[in-house]
Amino acid sequence: MILEMAASAYGPREALTDANGERTSFEQWHRRASQGASWLVDRGTTNVAYLGLNGSMLPTVMFSCALAGVPFTPLNFRLSDEQLRDHLEALGSPLLISDPRYLAKFGSRDQAIGSDEWLHQITEMNPLLDKQIEDDATAVVLFTSGTTSRPKGVRLRHENLVNYVLQTVEFGSADESDATLTTVPPYHVAAIGAVISNLYAGRRVVYLPDFRADEWLRVARDEAVTNAMVVPTMLSRIVDELGDQDAELPQLRGLAYGGAKVSQRVLKKALQKFPTADFVNAYGLTETSSTIALLGPQDHRDALQSGDPDALARLGSVGRPVPGIEVEIRDTDDNPLPTGTQGLIWVRGPQVSGEYTEQGSVLDDSGWFPTKDGGYLDKAGYLFVLGRLDDTIIRGGENIAPHEIESVLLDHNEVREAAVVGVSDDEWGQRIVAVVVLTEAARTTEEELTDFVRTRLRSSKTPDQFILATELPYSATGKLLRRELVNNLTTTPSVH
Structure with a gap:
């Protein structure tokens, strides 16, 4: 639905820009995905895994699967051969669409095809445009990072992802000249969120497969990037790369960061070096279809300009819940805690999956999901995340x-x-x-x-x-x- 709406509304406008200079319009994206869906249906494909770098291949395969009603799983290309095989086995031997450089990892595996060969083959197909997909069908499966435990496959349904977009993005809100720079890897929920949210807004996505601070700054200038999302380590390295200089990116209007704790010292420097950018801190999890809380631009400005100690302290928060999301702080016996008291963060909303391929749903009887993050809410409803309880x-x-x-x-x-x-x-x-x-x-x-x-x-x-x-x-x-x-x-x- 989202891709069809965007293709109809934006047509020949550029939608995707690859690092090699390849450019894809919204209508080209829709046609390729529809042809890819036809190819998948013709072969009776029931499950697709994708292995490759960031680029236009990710959204093409992803929406081919969506249109065909086939679950889509992007894999971590940094994993060992054994770990990748374990993931494929856990998925039930899916069709693997892979960047050619990784195909050798899988020997003579029958259910595998190079992404360039797949693109060549789908050009001969008639677009698939009328297959009906249920809202509760599985859209995407993502493996958690496994930083504190064994990676698990998180099941995100169409209704989870669509609700995330409808609650957080206004359709057609981007100008034709708007472009976002994305560097997060394709197997992360932020990459999935970036595809569908920018598609819905009508904003061009510029892909940078491998992050280097100097390259990030160059691409941002060359492509007149207006929005970007980075993780704190990236932001720190960009600030270091700039040294005593300002970024000189007057077209950059929005800079989002998230995924880990950012130093307030680094953040304050970044705010000075990107004076035209509105800063946003985003907090979310794989199980919640990406962002569930935002610290907005005005919060950042208030922290630096007002002198209010509460406003300054909120630079250390992740902001307030996005529309459609409820947050509750509970003790170890699942009892709600009062404002200002530290406990376990629970969340609820239509974008929250809380479901795993092997374990099933971990939502409680009222639909609340235990994030396993510790935190608290202040009196104004700002959420402070204190890290994993496992830590x-x-x-x-x-x-x-x-x-x-x-x-x-x-x-x-x-x-x-x-x-x-x-x-x-x-x-x-x-x-x-x-x-x-x-x-x-x-x-x-x-x-x-x-x-x-x-x-x-x-x-x-x-x-x-x-x-x-x-x-x-x-x-x-x-x-x-x-x-x-x-x-x-x-x-x-x-x-x-």
Whole structure:
């Protein structure tokens, strides 16, 4: 429905721009997807997996599957061969449409075709335009990142994704000259959300398959990008790349960030370097079809200009729920907690799936989904996310949220990145270890960092050990890989 509406309304306008310069209009996109759907139906395909980089192939295959009523799963091309085979097996041996560079991973697999060959074959097909698809049919399956547990397949139905778009985007709201720069990988829910939300708005999507700060800035200038979405690590590297210079992107009107905690120091610098851009912080999960809360442009301006301490504190929040989403904070017995009290974040709304391919639905009887994130709501309804409950450090019987310590460390002028984890300890149960990446000109010491934290938090939350690192392990979507970090510390605790 969304693609048909967009093709009818925007027709020859450019919709997709690839890194190699290939450009696709809305009507071309619709025709290719319809031909792809016909090809899938002719072959009796029941399930499709996609393996490739960011680019116009992603939305083409995705909407071919949608029009054919076939579940679509983009896979993580960074996984090992064994992990990819496990995912394919979990999906029930789907047809694999793959970038040719990855086909060799699967040997003589019958159910596999190169994406270039697939594009060639579908050009001979008559478009499929009249197949009826049920609202509750599976549209997309996404595997979670597995940063704290084994990856799970999240089932997103057509009704989840359509409700997300209808509640958060106004149809035709983009100007013909508008363009968004997307760098998130195709297997992340943000990439799926970017496709359907920008399609509905009528905004051109410019793809950058591999992020580099200098390349991001170049493409943003060359393509006159008006909107972009980055994860905090990307934003930090863009700010570093700019140095003392402003971005000089006067056409950039909107810059969204999300996926992990961002340093307020980096955020304040970014606000200065992109003076024409409205900043938005977005919070969402795979199970919620992307964004469920937003900290809007006015919130960012108020934080910097009003001097109100509450407004400034809200820079550390993810804003308020988007239309159609309810948020509730509960204790460990599932009882609702009052405003300002920390607990587990639960969410409810028509875009929330909360459903897994193997486990089924985990929604409670009233349709609420447990995010497994800790947090609280302030008196104005702003949501503060304190990180995964799985990450909680238990030191001497006290529960300590790593997020709280990390936020303090990131306010230090010489700390670029920080991660706080718990490591087994015979006396305390766990000791607090802070792994920090310093700026190039840093001269700070472990003693100075200890004092910096202790003056802002009570002594029991001060790290027992600091380790200086050159980098931290992140997923491609900017999420800290805590399990990998803890494993490294356990096996090589003395490595700096």
